[in-house]
Amino acid sequence: MRAVLLSRWPLAGAALVVGALTVVVAGVAAAPDVRTLALEVGVLGWALLAVAVAWRGIVLTPALVGLGIPTALLVVHHHDTASMIVPAAALLVATGELAGWSLDRRSVVTEAPVLVARRLASTAGLTAGAAAVAGGVLAVSGLPAPGGILPLLTGAAAVVAIIALAALRRW
Amino acid sequence: MNRHGTPRLVAYGTLTVLGLFAAIVTGRAELAALAAPFALIFAAGLVLAETPAPTATLRLDAERVVEGDAVIVDVTVTTDVPVGRLEVLVPSSGDVVAEEPDAGALAWSGTSRALAAGVTGRLRTGHWGLVRVGPVWVRADAPLGLVRWEGALGGVASVRVLPGTATLRTMLRPSEPRAVAGSHLARVRGDGLEFAEVRPYAPGDRLRAVNWAVSARRDALWVNQRHPDRSADLVVLVDTFSDDREGTAPALVRAVRAAWLLATAHLAGHDRVGVVTFGGYPAWLTPGGGERALLALCDRLLATRAAWTEAQRSVRFLPAHVIPSGALVVGLTPLHDMRMVVALADLRRRGLDVAAVEIDVLDEVAVTVIDRGLGPSVLRLWQLELERRRTALAAVGIPVVPWPADEDAALALDTLARVRRRPVAGIR
Numbered sequence: 001m002r003a004v005l006l007s008r009w010p011l012a013g014a015a016l017v018v019g020a021l022t023v024v025v026a027g028v029a030a031a032p033d034v035r036t037l038a039l040e041v042g043v044l045g046w047a048l049l050a051v052a053v054a055w056r057g058i059v060l061t062p063a064l065v066g067l068g069i070p071t072a073l074l075v076v077h078h079h080d081t082a083s084m085i086v087p088a089a090a091l092l093v094a095t096g097e098l099a100g101w102s103l104d105r106r107s108v109v110t111e112a113p114v115l116v117a118r119r120l121a122s123t124a125g126l127t128a129g130a131a132a133v134a135g136g137v138l139a140v141s142g143l144p145a146p147g148g149i150l151p152l153l154t155g156a157a158a159v160v161a162i163i164a165l166a167a168l169r170r171w
Numbered sequence: 172m173n174r175h176g177t178p179r180l181v182a183y184g185t186l187t188v189l190g191l192f193a194a195i196v197t198g199r200a201e202l203a204a205l206a207a208p209f210a211l212i213f214a215a216g217l218v219l220a221e222t223p224a225p226t227a228t229l230r231l232d233a234e235r236v237v238e239g240d241a242v243i244v245d246v247t248v249t250t251d252v253p254v255g256r257l258e259v260l261v262p263s264s265g266d267v268v269a270e271e272p273d274a275g276a277l278a279w280s281g282t283s284r285a286l287a288a289g290v291t292g293r294l295r296t297g298h299w300g301l302v303r304v305g306p307v308w309v310r311a312d313a314p315l316g317l318v319r320w321e322g323a324l325g326g327v328a329s330v331r332v333l334p335g336t337a338t339l340r341t342m343l344r345p346s347e348p349r350a351v352a353g354s355h356l357a358r359v360r361g362d363g364l365e366f367a368e369v370r371p372y373a374p375g376d377r378l379r380a381v382n383w384a385v386s387a388r389r390d391a392l393w394v395n396q397r398h399p400d401r402s403a404d405l406v407v408l409v410d411t412f413s414d415d416r417e418g419t420a421p422a423l424v425r426a427v428r429a430a431w432l433l434a435t436a437h438l439a440g441h442d443r444v445g446v447v448t449f450g451g452y453p454a455w456l457t458p459g460g461g462e463r464a465l466l467a468l469c470d471r472l473l474a475t476r477a478a479w480t481e482a483q484r485s486v487r488f489l490p491a492h493v494i495p496s497g498a499l500v501v502g503l504t505p506l507h508d509m510r511m512v513v514a515l516a517d518l519r520r521r522g523l524d525v526a527a528v529e530i531d532v533l534d535e536v537a538v539t540v541i542d543r544g545l546g547p548s549v550l551r552l553w554q555l556e557l558e559r560r561r562t563a564l565a566a567v568g569i570p571v572v573p574w575p576a577d578e579d580a581a582l583a584l585d586t587l588a589r590v591r592r593r594p595v596a597g598i599r
Binding site: 052057058060061063064065068071072075076081082085086088089090092093096097099100103104107108109110111112114115118122126129130133134135136137138141154156157159160163164 | 177178179181182183185186187189190191193195197199200201202203204205207208209210211212213214217218255256258259260272273276278279280281282285310312315316
């Protein structure tokens with residue numbers, strides 16, 4: 001029983017459940033004209049997620065993109081979607097973390113209990129953090145800022161790029 | 172150590188770029204909010220990923236063990252920078268099973284601090300052979316687990332699994348011992364411990380050889396005669412012909428076990444012992460004595476492998492010094508390959524003292540016969556063929572002792588020693 005619990009399949013199942021929840025939340029909230037498209041893309045993303053956790057980890061990227069597209073469609077076709085973004089971001093991050101954890105568990109090495117607890121805490125923390133960050137960005141975007149969103153996003157991208165370059169120099 | 176990005180690194184990076192791009196194109200901050208958590212995790216995962224320089228030490232608690240013994244493996248992995256997660260895998264080759272920490276593999280995971288303190292595993296050895304353990308494969312995940320390093324560290328440790336600890340109650344007695352002192356009674360008379368007979372005193376006899384009781388009764392001086400203790404040359408001929416092209420040789424494990432038993436007993440008795448592995452890859456070790464010969468024999472026997480061959484094999488191709496004249500040759504064979512039978516007969520015709528232990532693997536053969544859908548008549552025919560080979564060996568004066576599958580090697584060799592108690596004269 002312990003071996004089954006510590007195997008990757010419960011984690012893969014959890015990732016699939018959370019991924020399905022992401023699609024359902026976005027699909028239900030989407031406008032009727034794009035609902036079918038959102039659900040179709042979401043289901044495709046979910047199928048890719050199943051392939052990723054069961055077989056090829058490299059498919060995780062298109063899977064997460066596919067799971068995110070219904071939310072993006074929701075944003076594009078509605079004007080008041082701020083309340084949907086926070087749970088969607090949290091669910092997407094949770095899906096990615098659980099899928100990644102499941103992929104890491106393909107190793108023949110059994111994960112130590114301390115690592116399981118640490119990973120569980122990390123996943124929960126990142127999920128909560130994702131909600132907080134998404135909420136924070138939405139709050140900041142509501143502030144009156146000269147120049148609109150374009151300079152803000154360009155600045156954010158530049159910061160990410162600088163941090164990434166700094167990290168690459170350490171390797 | 173090789174560096175890899177995990178699937179999450181690519182996925183989060185892609186989501187970040189696509190989300191921010193879509194936000195810019197559509198002018199919607201919600202999309203940026205959706206991508207922002209991934210951007211932060213991506214950036215933090217890269218910033219916190221500092222390349223570690225781990226070192227690993229691998230130690231075994233023994234260099235030589237006996238079949239069935241446990242080998243304790245101590246592993247320590249230290250890293251210069253803290254990593255999020257460490258996985259350690261120590262592969263092993265040979266007939267061993269990992270009992271700890273996890274049934275089936277010497278593998279651990281944990282924090283860098285836990286593995287720096289050292290972890291211990293246990294391997295249970297199976298049959299004889301050389302077991303190699305290592306190198307230590309280490310996988311280190313950076314904090315947040317987006318970047319990973321993995322590679323092999325340290326060297327390979329090896330342990331020799333010796334074939335059993337059984338001892339022989341009686342050693343095989345050669346018909347022609349060497350002139351050097353040893354443990355075997357020679358048939359000739361001379362200085363020794365074992366009483367042979369009494370004879371009248373002759374000039375030159377030592378005073379301490381006088382048997383005073385007999386001299387008093389006979390009214391003349393009589394002296395004791397004794398058998399001198401001599402050493403012998405023993406050459407063990409191990410059959411390494413495999414039964415099929417897949418290299419199946421069910422008797423080999425037991426043959427080497429018996430060879431080791433014979434070698435250790437006779438080396439302890441100051442005999443010289445040599446070994447010839449006769450089969451797919453012929454190899455030999457010239458008879459020698461002492462600790463050095465024991466170690467050489469150990470290495471030779473542990474390297475023994477069976478192989479399929481259709482090439483001609485004959486003792487004629489062996490160097491003359493490998494089987495010295497007067498040596499006792501013991502063949503350990505299931506009698507499955509006629510070339511082995513011919514080799515034993517050839518040695519006997521050269522005048523050597525030859526004996527054979529027939530390793531009974533009929534149960535394994537029966538399983539093969541059933542697996543291949545052959546009838547019981549095939550098995551009976553095979554038994555008849557084996558009987559014919561036994562008879563052929565007996566006809567040239569080679570005693571063949573059967574070694575049943577459920578019997579200990581020492582018992583079979585004791586039986587051989589009993590059968591050979593009366594040495595057979597050489598055929599010239």
